[in-house]
Amino acid sequence: MKDIVEQFPEPRPAYTTISTLLTRMCNKNYVGFDRLGRDKQYYPILKKNEYFSKQVNTIIKHFYNDSRSQFASFFAKNADLSIEELEELQLLLKSKIKKKKDK
Numbered sequence: 001m002k003d004i005v006e007q008f009p010e011p012r013p014a015y016t017t018i019s020t021l022l023t024r025m026c027n028k029n030y031v032g033f034d035r036l037g038r039d040k041q042y043y044p045i046l047k048k049n050e051y052f053s054k055q056v057n058t059i060i061k062h063f064y065n066d067s068r069s070q071f072a073s074f075f076a077k078n079a080d081l082s083i084e085e086l087e088e089l090q091l092l093l094k095s096k097i098k099k100k101k102d103k
Contacts, residue, residue: 004042 001019005012022042025031030051033040056071064070081089 001040 001015001022004022005015005018022031022033026033030044030046031042032045033042060066060068060071064074076089
């Protein structure tokens with residue numbers, strides 16, 4: 001716990017705050033730990049992509065009536081994407097469409 005708290009800039013959060021956060025993350029199976037005597041060594045269980053995917057799906061469900069196309073449309077219209085980013089998205093969409101058609 002001490003090592004984690006020391007990673008924060010001043011003013012550092014209280015040990016109890018970090019402990020509560022880690023307990024919640026363990027309960028949700030985002031983080032696990034091994035006991036090392038009286039200490040615990042924490043490690044990630046959930047990969048970053050898995051976590052992000054869950055969060056995006058929750059946003060889509062609650063704010064876009066569970067419609068992925070509404071979310072994509074909102075993102076495309078409101079994100080200030082460069083030409084290169086738009087072309088990359090276009091290639092990704094074409095690839096996804098082709099895969100779906102080939103099934």
